[in-house]
Amino acid sequence: QVQLVQSGAEVREPGASVKVSCKASGYSFAGYYVHWLRQAPGQGLEWMGCIRPNSGGTTYINQNFLGRITVTRDTSSSTVHMELGSLRSDDTAVYYCAREYCSPTDCLKNFDYWGQGTLVTVSS
């Protein structure tokens, strides 16, 4: 069955960076973009960026995170990583990965499977 399994909770101090991983299984890794989204406590969802697993791993990033976020993939282990730097207290949130089906010509523009979420707490 399709699974996206994320790494465990993290605690960081302001100014540090954090790397969250998302291991995919149960489907063809190359056929789906992997997205990162986050949800601050009691708040809504925010799209952060995504990566195309094949063809060089092209990334698309929310302009609000440009310069702070890096999304990479390891095709040998079907794992996507998201690193967020220069952390602030308002980066405290649950971070989710989610997949989107993409054919060679188009994507479905929805997220049909999600990881279980990773709580990142930024506190001194």
Place this chain on the structure above:
Amino acid sequence: QSALTQPPSASGSPGQSVTISCAGSSSDVGAYNYVSWYQQHPDKAPKLMIYEVTKRPSGVPDRFSGSKSGNTASLTVSGLQPEDEADYYCSSYGGRNIHYVFGTGTKVTVL
């Protein structure tokens, strides 16, 4: 890019219907038929309920339906069940620069 606007709460008794609105702009909801709806129970990951405005993924009950008029999309839950009590978020594709924008969320309570 501003979040899409949803009412904070909605409620109904079991068996009744509830409709949630999602107000966007001519750059997102009004420009593309790529509106999705997600259901989120407490401390759980979101679940896709509607995509491309009206389509339901396999396994989603047909009590859930979606529509769109102009810059506003809507989700209707008919025949409310206790398990429908959750937060609901709309999402729209916003083009190659914005990519995806989400709604503010609506808490549905089954009375």
